[in-house]
Amino acid sequence: MAGIIEKLGNTDRRIIFVLIALSVIIPISFNLILPNPVGAEPSRDLFDYVDALPEGSNVLVSFDYDPSTMPELQPMAEAVVLHLFKKNVNIVGMALWPQGASLGQDAMSGMADSLGKVQFEDWVNLGYKTGGGVMIVRLGSSVSAVFPTDKDNVPWAEIPMLRNITGLESFSLIISLSAGDPGIIQWVMMAGDRFGVPIGCGCTAVSAPTLYTYLQTGQMVGMLGGLKGAADYETLVGIKGGQAIRGMAPQSVAHIVIMLFIIIGNVAYFSQRKKGGAK
Amino acid sequence: MNWEILGIWLGALVTFCLYSFLYRDNPFYKFAEHLFVGMSAGYWVIYNIENVLIPNWWQKMFPAEGGFSWIWVIPGIFALFMIARIVPKIASFSRLSLGMIIGAGAGLNMVSFFQTNALAQVKGTIFSLASDSVWSVFSSLVLVIGVVSGLVYFFFSKAHTGVVGKTANVGITILMVAFGASFGYTIMARLSLLIGRCQFLLEDWLPTIPRLLGFGG
Numbered sequence: 004m005a006g007i008i009e010k011l012g013n014t015d016r017r018i019i020f021v022l023i024a025l026s027v028i029i030p031i032s033f034n035l036i037l038p039n040p041v042g043a044e045p046s047r048d049l050f051d052y053v054d055a056l057p058e059g060s061n062v063l064v065s066f067d068y069d070p071s072t073m074p075e076l077q078p079m080a081e082a083v084v085l086h087l088f089k090k091n092v093n094i095v096g097m098a099l100w101p102q103g104a105s106l107g108q109d110a111m112s113g114m115a116d117s118l119g120k121v122q123f124e125d126w127v128n129l130g131y132k133t134g135g136g137v138m139i140v141r142l143g144s145s146v147s148a149v150f151p152t153d154k155d156n157v158p159w160a161e162i163p164m165l166r167n168i169t170g171l172e173s174f175s176l177i178i179s180l181s182a183g184d185p186g187i188i189q190w191v192m193m194a195g196d197r198f199g200v201p202i203g204c205g206c207t208a209v210s211a212p213t214l215y216t217y218l219q220t221g222q223m224v225g226m227l228g229g230l231k232g233a234a235d236y237e238t239l240v241g242i243k244g245g246q247a248i249r250g251m252a253p254q255s256v257a258h259i260v261i262m263l264f265i266i267i268g269n270v271a272y273f274s275q276r277k278k279g280g281a282k
Numbered sequence: 283m284n285w286e287i288l289g290i291w292l293g294a295l296v297t298f299c300l301y302s303f304l305y306r307d308n309p310f311y312k313f314a315e316h317l318f319v320g321m322s323a324g325y326w327v328i329y330n331i332e333n334v335l336i337p338n339w340w341q342k343m344f345p346a347e348g349g350f351s352w353i354w355v356i357p358g359i360f361a362l363f364m365i366a367r368i369v370p371k372i373a374s375f376s377r378l379s380l381g382m383i384i385g386a387g388a389g390l391n392m393v394s395f396f397q398t399n400a401l402a403q404v405k406g407t408i409f410s411l412a413s414d415s416v417w418s419v420f421s422s423l424v425l426v427i428g429v430v431s432g433l434v435y436f437f438f439s440k441a442h443t444g445v446v447g448k449t450a451n452v453g454i455t456i457l458m459v460a461f462g463a464s465f466g467y468t469i470m471a472r473l474s475l476l477i478g479r480c481q482f483l484l485e486d487w488l489p490t491i492p493r494l495l496g497f498g499g
Contacts, residue, residue, distance in 0.1 A: 020304045027473070027480050074478025075471065101329055133334045137390060192391075192398040208471035212464045219425070220406030222398065229467060230474040250477045257473050 012271025026260045027253040035252040039234050046235035049203045049225025058091040060175040066107035067099040068182035076180050078247035079205035079227050080110040082236040088118050094126040099185040104131040123162045130154030135185030139193035143171045171198045180205040294487040428456040
């Protein structure tokens with residue numbers, strides 16, 4: 004028995020890679036979908052907050068990510084945009100990351116087409132602007148000064164849904180879908196704490212633990228953390244077999260495999276230490 | 283020529299080249315790595331010229347309605363100072379630009395950063411005990427004990443013995459739980475990227491093979 008444990012402890016890392024690959028490929032190939040119950044979690048808080056917004060409210064959605072984090076953040080973007088459209092809320096999209104503007108366009112135009120929403124009346128994409136936190140402070144006093152045109156150079160004055168928008172106080176909620184810096188922390192610092200606008204966020208799983216502190220203090224109304232957060236929102240909005248929900252089956256199977264290897268590694272380590280082989 | 287299929291195949295080939303590193307370092311991986319670095323650098327240069335320099339500087343210096351706004355020459359000069367670093371004789375000019383960026387950043391962030399990341403967090407910890415439900419009070423107690431014992435662990439002016447040592451042990455335990463949660467989330471993030479790539483290969487790339495061989499529609 005001790006010999007087997009020792010051998011397992013010295014497993015070639017490439018075998019582990021193959022097992023992880025299989026644990027992801029097999030559930031995707033068989034289209035395995037696991038139940039995704041959503042409890043009293045930050046994702047439900049964000050959903051409830053959006054759900055309670057009155058019709059005709061203005062919500063700013065900032066697409067602060069690029070293609071490298073698409074598997075986590077694009078399903079979130081699509082689910083959030085769908086929910087906002089279903090609630091008849093006006094969406095003003097923008098980006099703190101250059102490629103976020105195009106990814107936001109994909110999410111908004113795709114959902115708008117399927118729900119019959121009209122560009123410049125129900126949604127607009129203002130595009131990307133450099134500056135991060137400094138630019139957010141400027142948005143606080145005048146959004147049109149920062150974005151005199153939309154992403155495709157349509158002048159502000161020609162966009163009907165922007166007539167009532169002045170500064171950040173015109174928005175009932177700001178949602179930042181953020182992969183890092185600049186992103187959610189700048190929105191909390193500059194828009195939330197400085198101008199008092201409620202902030203919600205979707206973030207990569209890597210950054211989720213550091214952002215929980217802003218939830219506990221009430222500086223954010225809700226949060227979608229990683230693929231699980233995206234799957235939660237898809238479930239709450241009612242998207243059947245969404246990309247994130249489908250991703251949670253391989254995610255869960257791979258986690259089980261990793262946990263098994265952690266247990267095996269620890270058992271092998273302590274077994275060797277008992278024999279005096281490891282320090 | 284079907285450009286969509288070509289794009290999918292290029293994406294798949296580069297993905298395989300990059301993942302080949304998991305077996306061992308090899309020329310295919312090196313090729314993909316250099317391709318990525320080179321393309322990223324070229325892309326970012328053009329992107330910044332098109333989306334940052336032209337709309338935020340050039341078009342303001344030479345407005346569409348005509349004329350010349352001389353004030354925009356100043357940021358242009360500061361931008362040139364930034365690249366003065368590559369000429370050793372005038373490298374010190376870059377400090378003027380850097381000083382301005384750091385000064386503006388520090389001035390803007392000083393109050394906001396302290397308010398958001400220090401005052402609000404301290405307030406959140408202190409007032410979290412004033413809650414009505416038993417579970418919330420318990421949860422808040424864990425938070426307060428965690429914060430205090432975690433801080434004690436990093437307090438080195440007194441030897442970690444007796445009560446201080448036991449409190450520091452609680453602190454390090456809570457820190458380990460926090461690191462564990464962070465590690466778990468990191469695994470979830472990395473697996474999400476792998477899942478995204480696998481979904482691309484299985485759902486976008488694989489179906490193109492029968493199409494190329496003339497079996498599909």
